[in-house]
Amino acid sequence: MKFTKSAPLWGEITVPGDKSISHRAVMLGSLAEGTTEVTNFLKGADCISTIRAFQAMGIDIEEKEDTLLIHGKGLHGLQAPKETLDMGNSGTTTRLLSGILAGQTFETTLTGDDSLKKRPMNRIITPLSQMGAQIESLPGNGCLPLRITGSSLKGIHYETPMKSAQVKSAVLLAGLYADGPTSVTESALTRNHTELMLRYFGAEITTEGTTSTIQPEPHLIGQKVEVPGDISSAAYFIAAALLVPDSQVLIRNVGVNHSRDGILRAVHAMGGDIRLRNRRKEHAEPVADILVKSGPLKAAVIGGDLIPALIDEIPVLAVLACFAEGTTVIKDAQELKVKESNRIDTVVSNLKAMGAHVEATDDGMIIEGGHPLHGALIHSHLDHRIAMSFAIAGLAAEGETEIKHAECVNISYPGFYEDLKSLQMEEE
Ligand SMILES: O=C(O)C1=C[C@@H](OP(=O)(O)O)[C@@H](O)[C@H](O)C1
Numbered sequence: 117m118k119f120t121k122s123a124p125l126w127g128e129i130t131v132p133g134d135k136s137i138s139h140r141a142v143m144l145g146s147l148a149e150g151t152t153e154v155t156n157f158l159k160g161a162d163c164i165s166t167i168r169a170f171q172a173m174g175i176d177i178e179e180k181e182d183t184l185l186i187h188g189k190g191l192h193g194l195q196a197p198k199e200t201l202d203m204g205n206s207g208t209t210t211r212l213l214s215g216i217l218a219g220q221t222f223e224t225t226l227t228g229d230d231s232l233k234k235r236p237m238n239r240i241i242t243p244l245s246q247m248g249a250q251i252e253s254l255p256g257n258g259c260l261p262l263r264i265t266g267s268s269l270k271g272i273h274y275e276t277p278m279k280s281a282q283v284k285s286a287v288l289l290a291g292l293y294a295d296g297p298t299s300v301t302e303s304a305l306t307r308n309h310t311e312l313m314l315r316y317f318g319a320e321i322t323t324e325g326t327t328s329t330i331q332p333e334p335h336l337i338g339q340k341v342e343v344p345g346d347i348s349s350a351a352y353f354i355a356a357a358l359l360v361p362d363s364q365v366l367i368r369n370v371g372v373n374h375s376r377d378g379i380l381r382a383v384h385a386m387g388g389d390i391r392l393r394n395r396r397k398e399h400a401e402p403v404a405d406i407l408v409k410s411g412p413l414k415a416a417v418i419g420g421d422l423i424p425a426l427i428d429e430i431p432v433l434a435v436l437a438c439f440a441e442g443t444t445v446i447k448d449a450q451e452l453k454v455k456e457s458n459r460i461d462t463v464v465s466n467l468k469a470m471g472a473h474v475e476a477t478d479d480g481m482i483i484e485g486g487h488p489l490h491g492a493l494i495h496s497h498l499d500h501r502i503a504m505s506f507a508i509a510g511l512a513a514e515g516e517t518e519i520k521h522a523e524c525v526n527i528s529y530p531g532f533y534e535d536l537k538s539l540q541m542e543e544e
């Protein structure tokens with residue numbers, strides 16, 4: 117896929133449904149009694165891995181044109197799958213599902229693609245084992261494939277050593293099957309979709325500060341879930357509209373949960389022209405329309421508690437920083453190293469190929485803005501966020517940018533390139 121300097125971006129767009137919320141809707145819909153109707157479900161490869169896993173455990177999931185109907189069988193209704201469950205590229209599916217599988221009465225094996233097989237699973241094996249789960253990393257290196265033998269679980273209090281919503285969620289979901297309350301404390305709030313959706317489906321779950329506590333054996337009831345647009349997908353259009361001169365884009369129906377809105381806060385800090393309109397609440401989640409206009413940007417320091425609220429947006433934020441005046445520091449973001457690629461390395465090497473002045477650090481990167489980027493051959497490393505971030509860089513760089521394995525955007529945003537093109541004004 118090739119990109120050159122873009123004509124202004126102009127108009128309105130609706131991005132596909134939120135990936136995190138889509139995964140959780142399938143999971144809780146399957147564990148609830150009755151039918152859950154999900155609209156604006158993300159039909160990306162990661163969420164399809166979640167659907168296939170629950171279908172393999174006996175859940176009837178109807179995939180209609182605009183909706184997903186999940187015929188849940190209750191907390192104890194899953195059946196042993198006949199085969200190994202393939203998690204594809206999805207860390208979220210693997211870690212959250214492991215929490216659920218830990219409390220079943222059967223044994224399951226989970227595997228995934230080459231990228232997922234390199235990602236660390238000890239972060240969930242440790243707390244789930246403390247709860248009494250039996251989980252074995254078959255290669256013995258803390259990675260997939262995992263064999264999970266369902267066990268009776270005990271409630272624990274767990275302090276997460278890393279800022280990870282997947283770890284928090286795995287423990288809370290295992291807590292559904294524990295013998296008493298289970299609580300998780302984190303050092304900074306990570307995305308709280310699991311907590312909000314559990315409450316929405318009828319679980320007894322409370323949150324005080326950054327500690328959430330769940331009571332076991334709730335009676336979950338199927339619900340209607342309207343999935344908001346994914347702010348992580350909206351981030352690419354926010355960046356494109358800021359960078360391409362004379363652009364103005366309205367992104368409708370985006371989830372703006374405070375635990376996810378770090379990209380909005382970062383763009384504000386960088387002086388970008390971005391406004392929220394029509395704020396409302398859809399079921400459990402806050403939603404708004406986002407209006408973005410192009411304009412100059414200034415550097416910022418991005419770190420601390422802001423990081424979990426924009427962790428997946430850091431690649432595109434790094435692209436923005438190349439066009440900002442001054443030196444941007446991204447820190448406290450070690451988690452980037454264990455995503456679909458090592459995103460510190462893949463962002464820095466690709467930005468360098470485009471002529472950026474950027475250096476990797478142990479927990480992020482330092483970017484000296486104001487040096488024009490030029491086109492280059494970009495290696496996505498099959499990482500969807502890298503492909504999309506550098507497509508945006510290509511719209512603002514001199515010359516031609518080519519993205520290798522550009523199709524990996526299907527993980528979280530099938531139709532991304534078409535949507536981007538739909539905003540580009542025709543050249544006179
Ligand atoms: O819980 C989730 O849905 C996610 C949590 C984050 O991962 P970590 O929990 O590993 O930070 C994020 O990067 C991922 O895209 C989705």
Ligand SMILES: C=C(OP(=O)(O)O)C(=O)O
Nearest residue numbers: 205206207208428455501
């Ligand atoms: C890190 C991501 O997803 P996951 O961990 O679910 O693979 C992502 O979508 O950027």
